[in-house]
Amino acid sequence: MSRLLCRAPAGAAGFLLFVLALAGCGGGEDAPQPDATLRQVASSLEAQTAAFLEREGTVLRRNLRRFLGAQLKTEVEPNSAICRPAKETPSIADPRKYPFACIIGATADGEGLEVEIVLGFVGTELEGSCWRASNERVAVTTSLPELVSPREARRPVNQIAGCA
DSSP states (O other), X not given: OHHHHTSOOOHHHHHXXXXXXXXXXXXXXXXXXXXXXXXXXXXXXXXXXXXXXHOTTOHHHHHHHHHHOSSEEEEEOTTOOEEEEGGGOTTOSOTTTSOEEEEEEEEEEETTEEEEEEEEEEEEEEETTEEEEEEEEEEETTSOOEEOOHHHHHSXXXXXXXXX
């Protein structure tokens, strides 16, 4: 992750191109629109991600602090969450076990250096309107995503949950 965090942000255009390139987690204009349930999950996930970004002990927070310093501010990009069903997500081999995948954009600012972040969450539960997801991918600026190890992703600190 050190190579990822040392680069300056590439701007909104670079961020958009990067988000579209994350075919394993998200979708672009050609991707089918998720059903109402996944739109609700995306909105709920976006709301929960703000607290996730501030949570001590996550893979993301540890690395951001190491490169941006202790006084770090994070922010979720409004309306950036994109979710799609597992059956439409090539990186998910077992849609019954992992029902959806989402990406969400954010920024982190540490003492004047701002980086753009894309987080990939894989759904581990979806019952009615309630869901749970683990953070399995992290990308900063325009670099390729870094996968979070399965062991690390299963730690409760690297998971979020909510109800739509």
